[in-house]
Amino acid sequence: MASARAVQHARVAWAVGLLLLIAAPFIGVYPIFVMNALCFAIFACAFNLLLGFTGLLSFGHAAYLAAAAYATGWLVRSAGWSPELGMLAGTLIAAATGLVVGLIAIRRQGIYFAMITLAMAQMVYFVFLQAPFTGGEDGLQGVPRGKLFGLLPLADDKIMYFVVLTIFVAVFLFVIRVVHSPYGQVLKAIRENEPRAISLGYDVDKYKLLAFVLSTGLAGLAGSLKTLVLGFATLSDAHWSLSGEVVLMTLLGGMGTFAGPVLGAFTIIGLQNFLADRVGSWVTVIIGAIFVVCVVAFRRGFVGELLAWQRRRQKVG
């Protein structure tokens, strides 16, 4: 159990992080970059709810991000919906997709679960490749940001930025709330020892399915938001490499920690931005190498290592 001091440290760290994020657009940081990173942070937090707190490895989370990205993009651009309704619809569509895939995938455990979610996501990818409304290889371009609730003009980058930041903070707090709720405790029990949870009388499948739907819905929210920020949705949102990246963000930051996925998302997005013009296709090699190093030597991730170090120091002190 985390000591009172550790909790205090975490709170201070979060407060500093939040202040930095609030200050970011005023101190010359490129707002689109931070917004994009925040969207991926939401994506990684959603993913972590599943991998870190329930012990389920979904290897196809890009599918839900993309489903929402396309839905929001199409509804806002072609059907003229407002951004808030577009996001709501995107989130719900992602959650509904998650419900269908979840019903199929939870029939197997462990490594099979990962393979099934990957295969189902590939199916979604092919559907998007061929569906008439996604624009195929070109993607869905020119999505307007519109006005939030008919009032806030999102075309202004600063306003858009604070909308994204607010949604990110809300998702972050929501994940903490879920994990600390009685429901979250059952999820943890499933992660630690599924047969035991079953023998205690919990309908494990129902709990897992709800976690899957929550996680895919939030992943969808990230996708909807990303479409509004960038103004487009493309096939690369649905590609398996993105499903791999969100695993890496969570692993690198520290799975099963709250701040880990956020740090991981910022690190990976920052790294990709930094490397893109400099090393070309070696980005893939570097991402792969980080994967290998994380798995072999750094399984607790940044935040996990930090917490472990804190615990060790407390024992000594």
Place this chain on the structure above:
Amino acid sequence: MEILGIPLQAFLGQLMLGLVNGSFYAMLSLGLAVIFGLLGIVNFAHGALYMIGAYVAWGALEYLGLNYWAALVLAPLLVGAVGVVIERTLLKQLYKIDPIYGLLLTFGLALIAEGIFRDAFGVSGQSYPVPELLQGATNLGFMVLPNYRAWVIVASLLVCFGTWFVIERTRLGSYLRAGTENPALVQAFGINVPVMVMLTYAAGAGLAAIAGVLAAPVIQITPLMGSNLIIVVFAVVVIGGMGSIMGSILTGLVLGIIEGLTKVFYPEASNIVVFVIMAIVLMIRPAGLFGKEK
């Protein structure tokens, strides 16, 4: 002659193509099953090893002037050696922890291999000539059968049944099966399990390389060819269940044929038919067609 409104020639042609694809599914899912059985690791790098096999064949011809038949020997040895290095340096450290880490590590390896080959050869792809001996086609009267495709099917069936024979009918195979059941006990009987595990991974990698060489003349050789295929093979493995060698082979072949026929009757769905079948099988028989429910 027509079948359900489709000319017989086109029908048989797609059936043949499906069978060729099915042979690749069979060989790759077989390798995955063997590796999973003993190492408990789902080898995401399997697709990358298959891709490297194809590039070895291409490179051997391009730079060394070595022909197809030499590549068929060289590629599995070379890729098997890569497998030994991977197993000794990386996989070895993961046997005692959650199997998802094995998937993630091999995923990372696949990315590394893909990135390196993309940097070296670009994404446009290379083509490899059909070996002289197997050029041309045979007229069977009711259809024209390209010789190379027939060879792929025959060769992969030989490889698959050879593997099945070694595992199910030889002493070496019995050690392997025993090791899958209870490695500690097999070790106690004086069999060097770590070496056996290493060689198993190498053999699985070699199988993937053979598939890569066989595929080289019938596809575009690109750095991405492995990853796109391996996801379908995962679905094949889920459908068949990884418990049975013969099950893997059969499932691979049958799904290849179904995919080929889908191309004839409803081409839009040919990319997703394997995944749809996977979903249906999971609803009816979660352990897979040949798997055992735990």
